[in-house]
Amino acid sequence: MNSALKITAFTAGLATVFGASYGIGHATDDTSPKPSTAAHAGHASTAPPSVAASPGDGDGATGGAGHLPGGLQISERGYTLSLGDSYVTAGAPVDLRFRILGANGDPVTDYRTAHGKELHLIVAPRDLSTFQHLHPTRSTDGTWRTTAALPAAGAYRVFADFTPAGTSQGLTLGADLHAAGDLRPVPPATTGRTVTVDGYRVTLTGDLVPGRSTRLGLAVAKDGRPVTDLQPYLGAYGHLVALRAGDLAYLHVHPDGEPGDAGTAPGPDISFTTTAPSRGGYRLFLDFRHGGVVRTAAFTVTAADGPMDAATPAASASVSPAPEHDGDHQH
The missing domain is CATH 2.60.40.10 (Immunoglobulins)
Incomplete structure (x- = not known):
């Protein structure tokens, strides 16, 4: 290479995270629709080499305008991620409910399967200290449900990764989730x-x-x-x-x-x-x-x-395991 x-x-590279997000688990406001994201058939993907600069790029961005990575928008290509409750309490297990709305405002009830699931849900705080990969269940009315662990107060980002039936490109939509509690930012x-x-x-x-x-x-x-x-x-x-x-x-x-x-x-x-x-x-x-x-x-x-830089030391870190629980992978 x-x-x-x-x-x-991350000390310099994540300075903007804490300046904009108050530390652990903070998020920005929901975004408004922007140009669509390029994606693999059947699953959301990275943007092509020409990618628009976005806030928080650290030391800059490369490429031109016109494309965004996934997860930055709550609505894209006529689909919207709608959280049932964006304000919860940290510490106790949280019951997450959400729907994917189509262009006509109705819940989407038909999806393509990718990696064995119709939809993958990722929950992460703004400082990226934790990570949960969840697989919610869907009712016939299009409402998705799962339980998430939000150990610390702050703002989180919820990512829904899915491919609607009848389409060839996957989508990753993102929305903010705010957890109330005693906020104690950590590096x-x-x-x-x-x-x-x-x-x-x-x-x-x-x-x-x-x-x-x-x-x-x-x-x-x-x-x-x-x-x-x-x-x-x-x-x-x-x-x-x-x-x-x-x-x-x-x-x-x-x-x-x-x-x-x-x-x-x-x-x-x-x-x-x-x-x-x-x-x-x-x-x-x-x-x-x-x-x-x-x-x-x-x-x-x-x-x-x-x-x-070969002279830059590399520190090691430990990450705790998490067993599977009813199909949900939590961290």
Whole structure:
């Protein structure tokens, strides 16, 4: 790669997060409709190399105007994410209810399946300190329901990732969720290229390059030995979500290969291809399943135009595991 993936402490790159969001778990106001986002058929994706600059890009943006990453808009291409209650209380489990409304204002009740589900719901605070990947259930009237854990007060971003039936492009819509309570901002986590979760060591290789499709590799080991029997999760051996610091632009990336394709091994290596829409800080959340438990390894990274400074030290961090509960993956 001509450019390297900087592993950094987010200190400078996330300064705008705390200036705009009051610290842990804060969010901006709901956005108004903007130009549509490019997407893969059947699933939301990163924007192409020409990406408009957005607030919170850290040290700048690359490319032109006309395209936005997913998750920045509450309404796009005639579809709107409508939360039942945007104001909740932190600490206790929260009952989330929402609907996807079509151009005529009616709830959408027919979806295409992607990664084994009609809709994927991501909940993250503005400082990106935590991450929840949920799979809500839908009633016949189009109302989705699930339970989320909001451990700290502040503002969160809710992402609905789905593909309406009869369409070929996926959508990722985002809305703000405000959790009341005793707000105590904390600095965002810092990581190196290796993080530890429940005895598993996950090592990140590859580089994020602004405006260019690049490959990221993640290798899973336990007790010093490579894990070669990862279990499928959402139709793959790993599921990666990337969120941009500052505005929480959503990059949903797909793994390179899938179980049963005669070319993809069940570990230890999982690879993904993605495009960073701009320079700046990102959080990567890798979900993987082993021993019947889904765990998440989180990395703090920076996409930059130049190679990473070899003299920059890389700190390690630990991430706690979370078992599956009734189809919902929470962190």
